[in-house]
Amino acid sequence: xxxxxxxxxxxxxxxxxxxxxxxxxxxxxxxxxxxxxxxxxxxxxxxxxxxxxxxxxxxxxxxxx
Numbered sequence: 001x002x003x004x005x006x007x008x009x010x011x012x013x014x015x016x017x018x019x020x021x022x023x024x025x026x027x028x029x030x031x032x033x034x035x036x037x038x039x040x041x042x043x044x045x046x047x048x049x050x051x052x053x054x055x056x057x058x059x060x061x062x063x064x065x
Contacts, residue, residue, distance in 0.1 A: 001061055002033045002046055008057040017052050018045035 002021065004014065014022040014031055021042055023034035037046040050058040 002036055003059055003061075004031055004033060005057045005059055007055040008053075009055055011054060013052045013054065014049040014058055017049035018042070021046055022049060 004022075008031055010031060012031070015024070018037075021033060021035050021037055022031055024030075025032040035042070037043045046058075046060070050056075050060070
């Protein structure tokens with residue numbers, strides 16, 4: 001599951017690299033994951049966003065099956 005941690009500085013690099021995955025949480029006033037990456041393109045966009053994040057705030061963990 002993809003998420004953005006508290007290290008985020010709201011630079012918008014995630015939404016630039018992965019606009020279908022990342023968006024803005026109006027209530028919390030911070031970037032958020034709006035859709036978990038599923039397709040090959042979404043996964044590539046997620047990886048590009050994670051690599052481009054200046055604070056490495058974009059994370060992913062795998063839930064136990």
